[in-house]
Amino acid sequence: MNKFSKNFKNNIVYSTNKDFVSQEIEDEGVDKVPASGQMLKVWLEKNSRGGKTVCVIKGFRGPEEELEKLGKVLKSKCGVGGSVKDGEIIIQGDHRDKIIKILSEVGYAAKKAGG
Numbered sequence: 001m002n003k004f005s006k007n008f009k010n011n012i013v014y015s016t017n018k019d020f021v022s023q024e025i026e027d028e029g030v031d032k033v034p035a036s037g038q039m040l041k042v043w044l045e046k047n048s049r050g051g052k053t054v055c056v057i058k059g060f061r062g063p064e065e066e067l068e069k070l071g072k073v074l075k076s077k078c079g080v081g082g083s084v085k086d087g088e089i090i091i092q093g094d095h096r097d098k099i100i101k102i103l104s105e106v107g108y109a110a111k112k113a114g115g
Helices: 003-007 023-028 064-078 096-106
Strands: 039-045 054-058 082-085 088-092 109-113
Touching: 039 096, 054 096, 064 082, 064 088, 064 096, 096 109
Parallel strands: 039 109
Antiparallel strands: 039 054, 054 088, 082 088
């Protein structure tokens, strides 16, 4: 595979197949995966954050609204700030143990990752 086919593999301009469904259309309908079927990883990061430590929760699969709700619950129970960006929840400070406990209470499987 050359560098051009790698970048343009999903860009189908026209199809004569009457049953063809674009991959982009299929991806728009994100199914909700039950909490018990997900493994969330809690990372501790310090790089590119001005020396501040943050916890990053990765691996969530589901609608953006559910991710926002989960982020709000984590921020309020930890009593700190944070945000939800690019499918990840960012919580200020080192609260990994507390976050894992909260996630297990809500029904998610979670574990520490990355050092």
